[in-house]
Amino acid sequence: MVAYPKILLVEDDEDDVFMTKGYLDDSFGKSYFFEHASNVPDALNRANECAYDVFLVDYRLGADNGIDFVRSINQDLKLMVPVILLTGQNDREIDIRAMEAGATDYLVKQNIDAHSLERAIRYSIKQKQSEEHIQFLAYHDALTSLPNRALLLDRLKSTLARFTRNQHHSALLFLDLDNFKTINDSLGHSVGDSLLIEVTRRLNGATREEDSIFRLGGDEFIILLPEISEISEETAIRAQRVAERIMKSINHPIIVGKEPLHIGTSIGITLFAGSDTATPDTILKHADTAMYEAKAAGKNTARFFQHEMESTVKSKLALENELRKAISENQFELLYQPQVCVNTGKMIGAEALVRWIHPENGMISPVLFIPSAEQSGLIHSLGEIVFRTACKELPNFKDIPRISVNISAKQFHAPDFVKKIECILNECDASPENLELELTESAMLADIEDTAVKMKKFRDMGFTFALDDFGTGYSSLTYLKKLPFDVLKIDRSFITDIIESPEHAGIATAVIALGKALNLSIVGEGVETADHLQFLKNEGANSAQGYYISRPISATDLIAWHNQRVAC
Ligand SMILES: Nc1nc2c(ncn2[C@@H]2O[C@@H]3COP(=O)(O)O[C@H]4[C@@H](O)[C@H](n5cnc6c(=O)[nH]c(N)nc65)O[C@@H]4COP(=O)(O)O[C@H]3[C@H]2O)c(=O)[nH]1
Structure with a gap:
C-alpha cells in the first residue's frame, strides 16, 4: 500500500463530499492527500496533470x-489508476457496466463507512499494482528491464499515427552484437547475462532521453529515434552519429569477472516518415535487412536500408532454404580433380570438389553455394556429407596415393569436429592414411591455438594436411613453421598469369622456394597451359592440378583416367 495515497473525489453533491472526506479522515488521519472535482471535465483535466493513486x-x-x-x-488516457464508483442505489446493471468500463470497485453510498471505504481503497490500489506489474512483465524484458518487441510495435504504431499530424522523420536502429554467441556458449550464460546488462547500460549512455531502447531477445536491441527532423538528410546524419557513438561505446572491452571481453555490434538503420506507407512490421524488417548487410560487410559497421537490399536478402534466403532441402535429400555429388607429378606425369592424388545436382537447375558450382552454407551454418551438415561421400568412395581409389577434401574454417573450428570425423571414419570403415584435409589460410588464422591442437589430433590419426590458396591471405612464416602442413598449394590466381605478369611469376617462384625450405610438397593450382606446367617444373614445384591436366571428373572417370595413365 502507498504510504500517502493521493485521492481525487469526483462528486457534485456538497453533503456527500463532506461525508466522504469525513470517512477518509477517520481512516487515514493526516496520512493522505485529498482533492475534489465537481464535474467530469475538471476531473479529467486534473487526472491528466497529477498522479493520483485512486479516484472515488x-x-x-x-x-x-x-x-x-x-x-x-482507462481507454483514452490509459492511466493505470484504480477507480471506485460510488452510487446512491444498489443497481446490478450499473455495477456490471462500471466493471466493463474498467472500474475496480463499486460501493453503495448508504453502506459506506470509514472501514469499508478504506478497505476498498487499499484493495483497489493493490489490484492495480498487480495489474501494472503483470503488464510490465508482458511488455518488458526480464533481464534488462528494457521494453520488449510488443511495446516496440505499439510505440511504432503510435509514432506512425502521429505522422498524420506532423511530417517529421524518425529512425530505427537494429543492433545485433558481434561475437556474443561465442562468448555465451564458451563462458556460460551468466557471463552472457552480465554482458547484456552492461551493453544496456552503455546504450543508455550513448542515447538521449527522448530515444527509446528495446530488447528484442538474445543479443538484438532496437533504438528508436523519434521525430528527429522534417529533412530526411538531417535525420540520416543524426542516426549515423548515434550508431557511431554506440559502436564506439560497445567496442570498449567489457569486464566480466576478471576477463575483459571484446564485442562489437552490427547496426541496420532505416528512416521513416509520414509520407511512408510503412507499418511497424515493415519498418522492423527493413532495419533487420540493413543489419544483415552490416554483418556481411564485416561486422562492427552500420548500414542504411535500401530497397535493393530486399531482393538480395530474398534470394539469399531462398538459396538457403533450397540448400537446406538439398542437404536433407542429399542432392550432392563429388567430382575429383587429378594432381600429377610435374616430372613424371604420374598421378599423386586428387582433390574432391563438391557439386550440387539441383533437380531443376542441374549442376551448381560450389562457388555459388559454399558462402551461403558458411553464413547459415549449413556448412557443418554439408561438410559431413562431403567427407562421408569421400570415405565411401575411397575403396575404389586403392591405387591413388591421396584424396584431399576441402574443410571450411567454420567446420574445422566447430567444437565437435574431430569427433564427427572419427564417427564417419568408423561408420564407413575408412582409414585416414590416404586422406588429406585441405585448409585455407583464413581457416588456420581464425583460431591458431585450436588449429594447432586439432591438426595434431588428426595427424596422430594418420591424416595429412594441405594449405589451400596459399598467397591470398596473411599466412606468416611463423605459423607455417609451427603448424604441421605437408602440402602447400599455390593459388590459381598466381599461376593464371605467370607468363604475362612478372610480379605473379615472382610470387609463385618465392612460394615454391619457401615451401621447399620448409620441406613441404608444392602443388600448383589452375594449370591451364603447357607453359604453366613448364614453369612449375622449372621452378622446382612437385605437382600440378588444372584443366590442362584434367577438369574435375566423376569417381568412375577418375579411376578410368588413372588406369589409362598407368597403362601408358
Ligand atoms: N579456371 C580454372 N579453374 C580451375 C582449374 N583447375 C581447377 N579449377 C577450379 O579451381 C577450384 C579449385 O578448388 P579450390 O581452390 O579448393 O576452391 C574450391 C573450394 O574452396 C570450394 N569447395 C569445393 N568443394 C568444396 C567442399 O567440398 N567443401 C568446401 N568447404 N569447399 C569446397 O569451392 C571452390 C571452387 O571449387 P570449384 O568450383 O570446384 O573449382 C575448383 C576447380 O574446378 C583451371 O585450370 N582453371
Missing part, C-alpha cells in the same frame, strides 16, 4: 455520469 467517483454527475469518467481514464 460518484455515478450521477449532472449531465455526465461516473461511467464516462471511468471509460476516459
